[in-house]
Amino acid sequence: MIEIHGSPSIHYCLRCSGVRVSFEEAAAAVREEKMPLCPKCGKVLKPAITFFGESLPIDALKNAVTESQKADLMLVLGTSLTVYPAASMPEYTLRSGGKIVIVNNMSTPLDGRAALHFDDLGEVFEELKRQFQIT
Ligand SMILES: [Zn+2]
Numbered sequence: 001m002i003e004i005h006g007s008p009s010i011h012y013c014l015r016c017s018g019v020r021v022s023f024e025e026a027a028a029a030v031r032e033e034k035m036p037l038c039p040k041c042g043k044v045l046k047p048a049i050t051f052f053g054e055s056l057p058i059d060a061l062k063n064a065v066t067e068s069q070k071a072d073l074m075l076v077l078g079t080s081l082t083v084y085p086a087a088s089m090p091e092y093t094l095r096s097g098g099k100i101v102i103v104n105n106m107s108t109p110l111d112g113r114a115a116l117h118f119d120d121l122g123e124v125f126e127e128l129k130r131q132f133q134i135t
Contacts, residue, residue, distance in 0.1 A: 002064045004056055004086055006049035013038035014046055021045055061085060068092035074100045078121055081108040 011026040013019040019040050026036035026045060036045045050056050068074065068089040081087040081102075090100045090110055099115040102108055103124050111117055118124050128134065 002060050002067065004050075004060045004064050006047070006057065008047040008049055010048040011036055011045035012048060013041060013043055015043050016040045019045075023047075056085065064089055065092055069096045071096075071098045073098060073115075076100050076102045076104070076108075076110070076114070078104055079108070080104070080106060081110055 008026075009023045011021045011023070016038055019038050021036060021039070026047070029036040037043065038045055064086075065088075069092045071093045074090050074093040076090050079087070081090065087109075090102075093100055094110070094113055100110065100113065101116045101118070102111060102114040103118045103121050105119045105121075
């Protein structure tokens with residue numbers, strides 16, 4: 001998995017380098033209606049996700065383009081395909097000769113180029129669980 005928009009699995013302090021807190025620890029504070037705070041300086045922790053206006057992690061983005069170009073099949077799940085650069089990943093797959101399968105209850109700009117299109121993400125995964133006997 002390449003997380004081009006980061007991940008909430010880690011929260012970190014913008015002031016103290018090296019201070020990292022797990023999602024579970026941050027979530028515990030939020031459940032108690034408190035802000036997740038740095039254990040060292042007390043400032044609010046930031047989840048390691050890319051906020052609006054921040055740059056995407058360039059290595060992750062490059063890897064995502066490379067893997068998209070190598071993919072024989074890309075599952076495009078629950079995205080409107082309107083926010084770039086993430087929306088361009090299926091286009092890289094298509095341009096490289098791969099196929100895409102779109103699962104979304106709304107139309108997307110690439111519906112006409114998808115090998116398959118499904119409306120219901122839950123139904124698709126229930127069927128995959130049945131087909132591959134996943135519990
Ligand atoms: Zn700190």
